Amino acid sequence: MAAMVTDTPKLILLFSGKRKSGKDYITDLIHKRLGSEVCCILRLSAPLKEQYARERGLDYEELLGSGQYKEQYRADMIAWGERRRTQDPGFFCRLVTRGATQPVWIVSDARRLSDLQWFWREYPSQSRCVRVEASEDTRRDRGWEFTPGIDDAESECGLDHGVHFDWVICNDSDASPLEEQLQGLLALAQDKARAGVS
Numbered sequence: 001m002a003a004m005v006t007d008t009p010k011l012i013l014l015f016s017g018k019r020k021s022g023k024d025y026i027t028d029l030i031h032k033r034l035g036s037e038v039c040c041i042l043r044l045s046a047p048l049k050e051q052y053a054r055e056r057g058l059d060y061e062e063l064l065g066s067g068q069y070k071e072q073y074r075a076d077m078i079a080w081g082e083r084r085r086t087q088d089p090g091f092f093c094r095l096v097t098r099g100a101t102q103p104v105w106i107v108s109d110a111r112r113l114s115d116l117q118w119f120w121r122e123y124p125s126q127s128r129c130v131r132v133e134a135s136e137d138t139r140r141d142r143g144w145e146f147t148p149g150i151d152d153a154e155s156e157c158g159l160d161h162g163v164h165f166d167w168v169i170c171n172d173s174d175a176s177p178l179e180e181q182l183q184g185l186l187a188l189a190q191d192k193a194r195a196g197v198s
């Protein structure tokens with residue numbers, strides 16, 4: 001099958017949600033449904049972790065995972081990233097979008113209004129916001145523990161208010177099946193991708 005190369009993205013899904021709400025799980029699921037020709041997952045934290053790991057001599061792959069390793073460094077990584085963002089709020093957004101050619105981009109970890117504002121400014125008609133929600137009990141079952149300085153800081157709370165979400169996905173174990181909740185979003189992505197094939 002020929003690669004779907006488009007000049008600009010046709011749709012950008014900007015995901016946010018608290019840690020252990022399931023952002024990676026859900027964006028991976030969408031990626032599997034749409035396929036790599038149609039969509040790519042962009043993690044704003046990837047270039048951050050890569051440079052942070054290099055500077056500190058840490059294991060980049062481990063920082064990308066969902067285990068304890070990343071949690072040990074989270075507070076320091078947040079501070080490191082914030083220093084970068086203060087100098088240039090679009091720094092990580094520009095890095096991750098460079099070279100993305102698929103018609104649908106899934107940004108798995110928007111955290112700050114400045115992240116959303118960058119996409120709204122650069123891609124006003126393509127950007128849509130998606131919130132992943134899970135109760136504290138569910139997140140605790142997945143290994144979350146409230147940590148002052150992290151769970152009450154901008155990295156986790158920056159998008160709690162003042163954002164219109166086009167979709168809110170409930171990712172608790174007793175919620176309606178994800179396939180059902182994602183139907184509208186997947187249908188839109190498929191439509192946009194079809195319209196975007198060149």
Ligand SMILES: Nc1ncnc2c1ncn2[C@@H]1O[C@H](COP(=O)(O)OP(=O)(O)O)[C@@H](O)[C@H]1O
Binds near residue numbers: 021023066
């Ligand atoms: N709907 C789900 N069903 C089963 N496991 C899930 C589900 N959602 C998340 N998880 C698991 O919970 C953990 C945290 O999810 P993750 O996607 O890494 O959260 P986040 O990216 O928001 O921090 C992972 O181990 C993931 O596999």
Ligand SMILES: C[C@@](O)(CCOP(=O)(O)OP(=O)(O)O)CC(=O)O
Binds near residue numbers: 024045070078155
């Ligand atoms: C320093 C960070 O980028 C680390 C984020 O790592 P992940 O995006 O892997 O975190 P969760 O999926 O929510 O568990 C946070 C930031 O403030 O930029």
